[in-house]
Amino acid sequence: MPHPFTPVATVPVDVSTARVHEEGWQSWSPSGAYALGDKPYRPTNDNWATVCYRPGVTVPEGTFQGEGLLALDPGDGTPVRLWAAPEPTRAVPSIRLTVEGGTAEISADGPVKEFTGTDIQMVLGEWASSLAVEAPRPAPTVWCSWYEYFTAVTEDDIHENLRAMDTLDLPIDVVQIDDGYQKALGDWLTLSGRFRSRAGIADAIRARGRRAGIWTAPFLVDPASDLAAEHPDWLVKDLDGGFLHAGRNWGHDLSVLDTTHPEAAAYLTEVFRTLRAEGYDYFKVDFLYAGALEGVRHGSVDALQAYRAGIELIREAIGSEAYLLGCGAPLLASVGLFDAMRVSPDTAPHRRPEADDYSQPGQDPAEFTGAGRQWQHGRFWVNDPDCLMARPAVETRERWAAHVEATGGLMASSDRLLSLDQWGVETTRRLLAGIDIEGADR
Incomplete structure (x- = not known):
C-alpha cells in the first residue's frame, strides 16, 4: 500500500x-x-x-x-x-x-x-x-552494434566492424554485441539465426587485441520464449496470481524473471558464467527496472532487495574484474553495484522524441537528463551519456558529439564504421581517445 x-x-x-x-x-x-x-x-x-x-x-x-x-x-x-x-x-x-x-x-x-x-x-x-561509494574504475572505450543495426545485427556485421577498427586505427577497447544475437528475451544462450557462435566471435575479437562485450536484459522474459513455456514458476506474479506485466516492447508484452526463485537464480548464474567463460568480460545489463517492480516473488523480500540481490548474483557470476554497465536501472537503488551507468534516455539519430515524452529516444531528452545527472559521474559510477553517432545521416551530429564529449563519461561508438566520412572518423577517434573520470587526458 x-x-x-x-x-x-x-x-x-x-x-x-x-x-x-x-x-x-x-x-x-x-x-x-x-x-x-x-x-x-x-x-x-x-x-x-x-x-x-x-x-x-x-x-x-x-x-x-x-x-x-x-x-x-x-x-x-x-x-x-x-x-x-x-x-x-x-x-x-x-x-x-x-x-x-x-x-x-x-x-x-x-x-x-x-x-x-x-x-x-x-x-x-x-x-x-x-554516501562514501568506492571510486569507480575508468571505463574502457567501446564500439556497440545497437544504433546502426538494432535487432537485425548479424555475426558478419560484427566481423566487418572489427576489421574496420584496424583499418581506421580507432582506439576501441571493447567490441560489444547488442540486442539481436539471442533467440528471445530470456533465452540468452540460444542464438538467433543470424549468429553462428558467440564463443567464436569473442575469440575473433580477442585475437585482434580487443575485449568482447555483450548485452542482456537479464530480468525480462518474452512470454513466447522457451524459458516462459518451460518454467512459468520462475516468473514474478501479480496480486491476482497472473504474470506480472513489465510493459510492452519489441512488440511483446513482457514478464519478469523471479531471481528469488532458487532455480531461476541458478539459471541466471549459468547464463553469465557461460558468457564469461566464452571470453566476454564487459556486460551491458539493460531494462533493469523490471527487477525492481512490485510483485509476488518466491522469496519474502521487497522489490528493491530482490533487485539488488539479482545484480549481486550477476556480479558474482562474472567476477570482480569484468566491467558492468547498467541501463534502465532504478538509479538510487543501484548505488554501489555498477562500474558505469546510463544516466539518460536513449539517444537517437533525431533530436525530438516520440510525443515529446522525454523518457523516449532522442538527442534532446538524452542531453537534458544527462546534464541533470552529471553530479553522479565519478561518485556513484562512470556516467554513460549513451553512444556517439557520427555518421552523416545523424541529425545535428556535431551537437550530439559535443554533449557526449563534455560529459567525460563512458565513450562508445555506434556506427557502421565504414559509413563514416572524414569528420565522423576524426571525431570518433578523438572522443575515444577520451578523458578519464578525473577529467585528465589519458
Missing part, C-alpha cells in the same frame, strides 16, 4: 527565479532542473509510465516530484535545500514540492534528510559524496 505524504518543510521562494531539481526513478526517467512555471516531463501513456518512470506513481498536476531526491534553489539568495533518502539502497521515498504564492511546501512518503549548499549541482554532488 502507498504511504501517505507528510509535511517536511515550508520554504519562502522567489517565484520568478527559483528552480527545482527533480530526480527521476530510473535511467530513462527525465531528471533535471525546472523553473517554477515549467511543466515537468511526465509519461504520455500507461506503457511508458511502466517502462520508463516509477510504476504505480501518478504525480498530481502542478506538483514537482523527485524519487529519493529533490532540490530547491529558492532564488532569493538563501541556501539551496536538498531532501534525500537516508538509505537510498534500502528505500527510495517520493518527495513532492508545491508552490502557493511565495511559499513552497515540501512533503514525502518516507523519511528524508535535509542538506544545504550554494547551488543545485554542488549540493547534489556533496550529497553523493557523503
Whole structure:
C-alpha cells in the first residue's frame, strides 16, 4: 500500500527565479532542473509510465516530484535545500514540492534528510559524496552494434566492424554485441539465426587485441520464449496470481524473471558464467527496472532487495574484474553495484522524441537528463551519456558529439564504421581517445 505524504518543510521562494531539481526513478526517467512555471516531463501513456518512470506513481498536476531526491534553489539568495533518502539502497521515498504564492511546501512518503549548499549541482554532488561509494574504475572505450543495426545485427556485421577498427586505427577497447544475437528475451544462450557462435566471435575479437562485450536484459522474459513455456514458476506474479506485466516492447508484452526463485537464480548464474567463460568480460545489463517492480516473488523480500540481490548474483557470476554497465536501472537503488551507468534516455539519430515524452529516444531528452545527472559521474559510477553517432545521416551530429564529449563519461561508438566520412572518423577517434573520470587526458 502507498504511504501517505507528510509535511517536511515550508520554504519562502522567489517565484520568478527559483528552480527545482527533480530526480527521476530510473535511467530513462527525465531528471533535471525546472523553473517554477515549467511543466515537468511526465509519461504520455500507461506503457511508458511502466517502462520508463516509477510504476504505480501518478504525480498530481502542478506538483514537482523527485524519487529519493529533490532540490530547491529558492532564488532569493538563501541556501539551496536538498531532501534525500537516508538509505537510498534500502528505500527510495517520493518527495513532492508545491508552490502557493511565495511559499513552497515540501512533503514525502518516507523519511528524508535535509542538506544545504550554494547551488543545485554542488549540493547534489556533496550529497553523493557523503554516501562514501568506492571510486569507480575508468571505463574502457567501446564500439556497440545497437544504433546502426538494432535487432537485425548479424555475426558478419560484427566481423566487418572489427576489421574496420584496424583499418581506421580507432582506439576501441571493447567490441560489444547488442540486442539481436539471442533467440528471445530470456533465452540468452540460444542464438538467433543470424549468429553462428558467440564463443567464436569473442575469440575473433580477442585475437585482434580487443575485449568482447555483450548485452542482456537479464530480468525480462518474452512470454513466447522457451524459458516462459518451460518454467512459468520462475516468473514474478501479480496480486491476482497472473504474470506480472513489465510493459510492452519489441512488440511483446513482457514478464519478469523471479531471481528469488532458487532455480531461476541458478539459471541466471549459468547464463553469465557461460558468457564469461566464452571470453566476454564487459556486460551491458539493460531494462533493469523490471527487477525492481512490485510483485509476488518466491522469496519474502521487497522489490528493491530482490533487485539488488539479482545484480549481486550477476556480479558474482562474472567476477570482480569484468566491467558492468547498467541501463534502465532504478538509479538510487543501484548505488554501489555498477562500474558505469546510463544516466539518460536513449539517444537517437533525431533530436525530438516520440510525443515529446522525454523518457523516449532522442538527442534532446538524452542531453537534458544527462546534464541533470552529471553530479553522479565519478561518485556513484562512470556516467554513460549513451553512444556517439557520427555518421552523416545523424541529425545535428556535431551537437550530439559535443554533449557526449563534455560529459567525460563512458565513450562508445555506434556506427557502421565504414559509413563514416572524414569528420565522423576524426571525431570518433578523438572522443575515444577520451578523458578519464578525473577529467585528465589519458
